[in-house]
Amino acid sequence: MADDRDREEIAVAEFHKKIKEAFEVFDHESNNTVDVREIGTIIRSLGCCPSEGDLHDLIAEIEEEEPTGYIRYEKFLPVMTEVLLERRYRPIPEDVLLRAFEVLDPAKRGFLTKEELIKYMTEEGEPFSQEEMEEMLSAAIDPESNSVHYKDYITMMVIDEN
Amino acid sequence: MGCGTSSSMKDRKSENALKAALIIQNWYRGYSARLKARHRYALTIFQSIEYADEQGQLQLSNFFSFMLENYTHVREKDRELVTRLFGSSIQDNKDRQDYLGLIDVPDSYSGPRLQFPLTFTDIDLLIEAFKQQQILHAYYVLEVLFETKKVLQQMPNFTHTKTSPSKEITICGDLHGKLDDLFFIFYKNGLPSVSNPYVFNGDFVDRGKNSMEILMILFVSFLVYPNDLHLNRGNHEDFMMNMRYGFTKEILHKYKLHGKKILQILEDVYTWLPIGTIIDNEVLVIHGGISESTDLNLLYRIERNKMKSVLMPPIPLDGDHVREKKNKVGTTITAQGIRTDGSISEQLTKHEWEQVVDILWSDPRGKRGCYPNTSRGGGCYFGPDITSKILNKYQLKMLIRSHECKPEGYEICHDGKVITVFSASNYYEEGSNRGAYIRMSSGTTPRFFQYQITKATCLRPLYQRVNAIESSAIRMLKERMISRKTDLIRAFQLQDCNKTGKLSMGQWAFSMENILGLNLPWRSLSSHLVTTDKNGNIDYMSTFQDLHIQKPVKEVQSSLIETVYRYRSDLQIIFNIIDSDHSGLISMEEFRSMWKLFKSHYSVHIDDSQFDELAERMDLNKDGSIDFNEFLKAFYVVHKFDKLSKSDTKLA
Numbered sequence: 001m002a003d004d005r006d007r008e009e010i011a012v013a014e015f016h017k018k019i020k021e022a023f024e025v026f027d028h029e030s031n032n033t034v035d036v037r038e039i040g041t042i043i044r045s046l047g048c049c050p051s052e053g054d055l056h057d058l059i060a061e062i063e064e065e066e067p068t069g070y071i072r073y074e075k076f077l078p079v080m081t082e083v084l085l086e087r088r089y090r091p092i093p094e095d096v097l098l099r100a101f102e103v104l105d106p107a108k109r110g111f112l113t114k115e116e117l118i119k120y121m122t123e124e125g126e127p128f129s130q131e132e133m134e135e136m137l138s139a140a141i142d143p144e145s146n147s148v149h150y151k152d153y154i155t156m157m158v159i160d161e162n
Numbered sequence: 163m164g165c166g167t168s169s170s171m172k173d174r175k176s177e178n179a180l181k182a183a184l185i186i187q188n189w190y191r192g193y194s195a196r197l198k199a200r201h202r203y204a205l206t207i208f209q210s211i212e213y214a215d216e217q218g219q220l221q222l223s224n225f226f227s228f229m230l231e232n233y234t235h236v237r238e239k240d241r242e243l244v245t246r247l248f249g250s251s252i253q254d255n256k257d258r259q260d261y262l263g264l265i266d267v268p269d270s271y272s273g274p275r276l277q278f279p280l281t282f283t284d285i286d287l288l289i290e291a292f293k294q295q296q297i298l299h300a301y302y303v304l305e306v307l308f309e310t311k312k313v314l315q316q317m318p319n320f321t322h323t324k325t326s327p328s329k330e331i332t333i334c335g336d337l338h339g340k341l342d343d344l345f346f347i348f349y350k351n352g353l354p355s356v357s358n359p360y361v362f363n364g365d366f367v368d369r370g371k372n373s374m375e376i377l378m379i380l381f382v383s384f385l386v387y388p389n390d391l392h393l394n395r396g397n398h399e400d401f402m403m404n405m406r407y408g409f410t411k412e413i414l415h416k417y418k419l420h421g422k423k424i425l426q427i428l429e430d431v432y433t434w435l436p437i438g439t440i441i442d443n444e445v446l447v448i449h450g451g452i453s454e455s456t457d458l459n460l461l462y463r464i465e466r467n468k469m470k471s472v473l474m475p476p477i478p479l480d481g482d483h484v485r486e487k488k489n490k491v492g493t494t495i496t497a498q499g500i501r502t503d504g505s506i507s508e509q510l511t512k513h514e515w516e517q518v519v520d521i522l523w524s525d526p527r528g529k530r531g532c533y534p535n536t537s538r539g540g541g542c543y544f545g546p547d548i549t550s551k552i553l554n555k556y557q558l559k560m561l562i563r564s565h566e567c568k569p570e571g572y573e574i575c576h577d578g579k580v581i582t583v584f585s586a587s588n589y590y591e592e593g594s595n596r597g598a599y600i601r602m603s604s605g606t607t608p609r610f611f612q613y614q615i616t617k618a619t620c621l622r623p624l625y626q627r628v629n630a631i632e633s634s635a636i637r638m639l640k641e642r643m644i645s646r647k648t649d650l651i652r653a654f655q656l657q658d659c660n661k662t663g664k665l666s667m668g669q670w671a672f673s674m675e676n677i678l679g680l681n682l683p684w685r686s687l688s689s690h691l692v693t694t695d696k697n698g699n700i701d702y703m704s705t706f707q708d709l710h711i712q713k714p715v716k717e718v719q720s721s722l723i724e725t726v727y728r729y730r731s732d733l734q735i736i737f738n739i740i741d742s743d744h745s746g747l748i749s750m751e752e753f754r755s756m757w758k759l760f761k762s763h764y765s766v767h768i769d770d771s772q773f774d775e776l777a778e779r780m781d782l783n784k785d786g787s788i789d790f791n792e793f794l795k796a797f798y799v800v801h802k803f804d805k806l807s808k809s810d811t812k813l814a
Contacts, residue, residue, distance in 0.1 A: 014667060014685075021683035025202045029575055031528025040191070045199030045686070049192040051184065092189040100182035125183035128190075136190055139623035157193060160625050 015084045016077065022046050023073055032073040036063065039071055043080065048089040052126040058083075094158055101150035111147040197628045203683060204628075204635035205569060208590035210537070210680045211638055215731070217539035219406055222732050225763050258308045261423055265301045276302045278309070280385045285353060288382055292341060292375045300420035303378065307427045310381045313388055314434035319466050320458075321392050321439045323359065325603035333361045333447060333600040335564030335572075335583040336396065339370025339409070342615045343587055343597050344379065350611065351599065354383045354391045361439050363564045363583070364396020364449035364522070368407035370586065374416060395435035396449040397522040397540075397565070401428070402471040405735045433467040437521055442604040444559040451524030451563050451580075452552050453542045454532040457517060464514045472519050472540070476509040525566055526580045546576040553579060562600065571598025571612045587614045591634045593627035636690045642678055643691070644709050645728035648721045649677050654702040664699040673702075722768050722776060729764070730794045736760065737790040747787040 022042050026034045034042065039062070040055050050058060062075045083089065104120055105112055112120075114137065121128045121136065128136070139157075140148045267275070274291035276284050276298075288298070325331045332351055337344055352358045366380055367373035384391045397403060404410045413428075414421040438448035438461075446458075510518070523541025530545035549561060561580045566573075567589045573582045587597030597615070602608040621627075643650065653673040657665055665673075670692065671684035688694065693704040711720075711727050726733070736756055741748050748756075757773055760766070 017668065017671070018685050021686050022199070025199070025206055025683055025686075028573065029526075029528030033528070041195040041198050044192045044195030049188055051188050052191070091192060092185055097185060097189050100185040103178050103182040104186075120179065120183045121187060124180050125187050128187065132190070132194070135194065135624055138621070139625055157625070160629065161193070161196065 012081060012085070015081050018046065019077055019080050019084070020073075023076060027073075033070040034073075034076075036067070036069055036071050039076075043083070043089075046080070046084065047091065048083060049091045050089040054089060094154060097154055098151065101154070105150070110151065111145070111149045113147045114141055117148050194624075197625055199686075200632050201628050202569075203686060204631045205567075205590065205594060207635040207639050207682060207687075208594065209567065210682055211642065212590075213537035214680060215406075217537065218732065219403065220539035221764075222402075222406075222735060225732075225736075225760065261304055261427070262301065262308075265304070265420060267299050267301045271299055273297055273299055274302070275299075276305070276382070278305065280309075280382055282353070282355070282386055285379070285383050285386060288375075288379055289345070289348070292372070292379070293345070297416055298374075298378055300417050300424060303374070303417070303424055304420070304427060306378060306381050306385070307424070307431050309385055311427070311431045311434055313385060314431070314436070315467075317434075317436055319437045319462050319464065321436050322443070323361075323389075323392060323439060324442055325359075327603055327605070329357060329359070330601050330603040331359045331361060331441060333363060333562055333583055333602070335363050335585045335598070336365035336567075336589075337362070337370070337376055338365055338398070338586045338589065339367055339373035339376055339412070340586045340589075340597075340615070341370070341372035341375050342617075343585055343613075344376055346613055346615055347585065347599055350613070351601070354387055356387065356390050359387075359390040359392070361392040361394065361441075361447050363439075363447055363562070364394045365398045365564065366393075366396070367409040368398040368404060369589075371408075371412065373409045373412055392439045392447075393435055394438055394447060394449055395432065395522065397472055399432040399435055400471045401425070401432065402474065402735070405738055406731050410738070429470070430467075433469055435466075437461055437466055437518065440558075441602075443557070444604065445562060445602075446553075446556075446558050446560070447562045448521050449563060450522045450541055450565045451520070451526055452544055452548065452561065453520040453524055454544070454548050454551065455517075456520060456552050458556050460514065461517055461521065464510060464518070466518070468510045469515065469518050472522055476512050476515055523565070526563075526575055526582070528575070546579070549576045549579050567595055568598075569595045571596040572600070572610050581608065583610075588616065591631045592616060592618075593631050632690075636687075639680075639682075639687075640691070640709055642680070643674075643705060644711055645724055646677050647706055647724055650674070650705065651703075653677050654705075658702070663701060663703060664695070665702050666699060667694075670700045670702055719768075719772060722772050725766055725768060726776075726794075729760075733760070734790070734794055737794075741790070746789055748790060749787050753788050753790070 022045050023034060024030075026038045026042055036059060039059060040050075043050060043055070043058065058079065059071075062071055062079050064070075064072070064075075101112065102108070104116070117137070117140070118133060122130075122133055140150075140153050142149060273296040274284075274287045276287070291298070323331065332347075334347060348354075354360045360383075362380055366376050370376075380391070380393060384393055398407065398409075401410070410425060413424055417424055438446060440446055509515075520541050523535060523538055525535060525538070525541070525543055526549065527543040527545060529543070530547045532545065532548050533543045535541045535543050553559065553561065559579075561576075562583060563580065564583055564585075566582055566584065567586070568582055568584050571584055571587065574580070575582070581600065583598055583600050584595075585597045585599055588594055589597075593614075593616075595614075596612045598610055598612045600608045600610055650673060653676065654665060654670070655661075657669045657673065667685055667688065670688070674684050675681065688700065691705060693701050693707075695701065711723050737748055737753075754770075754774070758770065761768065761770075
């Protein structure tokens with residue numbers, strides 16, 4: 001019993017250090033606050049994959065009563081620790097991602113055209129901003145065929161992250 | 163084909179498409195965020211190492227003071243060395259002819275020829291020539307330097323200037339030898355002129371490879387428009403910083419015959435650069451920042467040209483004085499006219515010196531109050547309350563400063579009262595950051611212009627750019643790690659009581675931070691630096707698996723090799739100072755005594771005999787002199803996965 005508690009305490013301590021590290025990198029003025037617009041990046045850099053909706057809810061939890069545009073570390077830490085302990089917002093496994101692309105490519109051509117990708121990403125789900133769309137296209141599009149060979153694309157991204 | 167069936171199939175299809183889109187978007191946003199975080203981590207690494215180096219630089223200046231205190235025979239025997247370190251400025255016009263009279267510009271010289279008195283055509287001429295990568299002849303360089311010094315001497319410590327709605331002023335931050343950025347600013351924002359004034363806020367030189375060209379363009383523009391092109395001194399307008407950060411090397415390389423002359427005059431010109439600019443009596447533009455004791459009235463009065471190097475604190479050189487006051491760096495001493503060699507060398511008081519250092523080295527932070535700037539080792543961190551206090555004291559509205567690289571090229575803090583502007587894009591590495599400049603006039607809000615200059619014809623995808631910056635940063639970090647290998651292993655083993663070869667993440671991170679003195683996100687970086695087993699424990703010896711320092715001589719201990727490698731920049735600077743005729747050679751005796759002093763001041767525990775053996779074995783000229791550049795070059799880090807056989811470790 002005591003052992004389990006010790007282990008959890010150590011795990012929590014390690015989470016705290018990890019969260020602090022990630023937070024500090026974006027704390028430009030070194031005053032334990034970050035711009036609320038960077039919170040999504042920080043949370044995702046810790047390995048979680050919340051949707052935009054999830055993020056919105058999380059921010060509501062950690063914002064001040066009267067939103068200042070800044071998030072304080074003291075509010076961020078407990079919420080984020082729980083997210084990590086509960087293993088919430090797990091990342092998408094590679095095979096699920098592949099199947100998602102395949103759903104959008106019912107003819108099983110092995111690729112999506114640029115127009116198709118733009119249409120899905122900017123009109124469905126939680127639409128991309130123009131900047132996000134351009135960013136994705138710059139790496140995903142094969143300039144010769146003007147299409148995304150999604151299997152290769154996924155493989156490349158996965159290798160890059162590891 | 164009933165309506166109901168087809169529409170429900172359609173519904174399901176579109177529901178699936180919606181789900182699929184959500185999955186892809188979610189995954190992409192996570193990936194993109196992690197890229198941005200990796201970019202930030204890389205910048206943090208670059209910045210920590212940069213500031214740690216600056217700290218090292220300050221330690222070096224303490225070493226010189228220490229050297230002078232304890233190395234008595236230097237003071238007596240080598241007056242030239244003393245004069246070089248703490249000496250007086252050269253006499254004025256008599257020497258100008260001495261310098262220029264000896265230099266000839268051959269007919270075969272195809273570079274730009276300046277016509278004095280300078281006009282705007284000379285500015286164009288220089289820009290066009292430098293675009294073609296031509297080098298300005300040393301004769302013209304020296305002429306420009308002499309003229310610039312003459313004009314600067316007329317100017318007060320702070321330049322006052324006024325704007326109007328029809329005459330905006332442009333403020334640029336650090337350029338650090340990045341000529342393409344200056345070209346871009348002039349292209350987008352126009353050349354300096356009476357109707358297009360500029361302030362260049364210091365750090366024109368060092369690190370980039372065109373410091374000389376930038377300096378020439380700025381000085382020539384200044385000579386043509388002395389009332390509309392304002393130059394502030396930065397912490398890199400300093401001969402000691404130049405020795406470590408590349409400008410000295412650039413000069414000696416581009417001007418093999420006359421480089422030494424140029425260096426001598428340049429040292430002096432730097433000291434005449436104004437400390438700051440005040441716009442419309444409202445905006446203070448200085449390079450670094452302020453401290454709680456910043457006294458603008460005092461700074462107005464001091465003789466700024468006595469500040470030879472911000473890294474050489476005032477120290478009494480008179481023998482009696484030494485014995486009397488038992489001087490240590492840090493004791494309060496008053497200004498003295500000090501006699502060495504019969505000539506009077508004057509310095510600022512310690513208080514005055516500190517005031518200038520604060521201006522050139524301080525950084526704003528969110529925390530209230532004023533604290534010593536421990537990262538850089540000089541100046542302080544000042545909070546928003548300090549900003550308010552000082553701005554109010556002098557009825558100013560805003561502080562514009564530079565000195566810190568910002569990812570977006572500029573940053574506003576302290577409730578809009580402090581703006582940082584940094585004009586060297588891609589400062590650390592291709593893709594690391596944007597550069598920016600500010601346009602403003604009284605009564606209007608400042609406007610910011612950002613840019614990022616690259617030699618590539620099209621932008622690579624984000625992940626490739628981030629990869630490049632990340633690998634560069636990690637590589638630099640690993641070189642630091644290998645230079646402390648012995649100390650790191652000792653620290654690891656101390657914690658590894660059961661000798662398992664493994665440590666917890668917390669233990670490993672603690673040792674790394676402690677020994678390297680770098681405040682970095684070690685846990686997030688660990689995947690790049692070490693191998694972790696499935697329990698999350700770290701195999702700490704894997705810290706060193708990819709690289710080693712090339713051993714120039716097999717028989718010598720690793721710890722000595724590491725030490726020389728770690729201090730090679732400092733050693734190079736010391737050698738350069740001893741080598742007053744810039745021959746590249748110093749005597750074996752000087753080398754040995756310097757090493758002994760260095761050892762004791764830096765508390766390095768290496769046997770002298772080891773060092774002697776190393777020096778002798780390295781196939782040095784057996785005539786008792788050492789080519790120290792060759793000596794230092796022999797210590798470099800080999801990265802295991804390099805395609806080339808030698809890695810390029812950059813010596814200062």
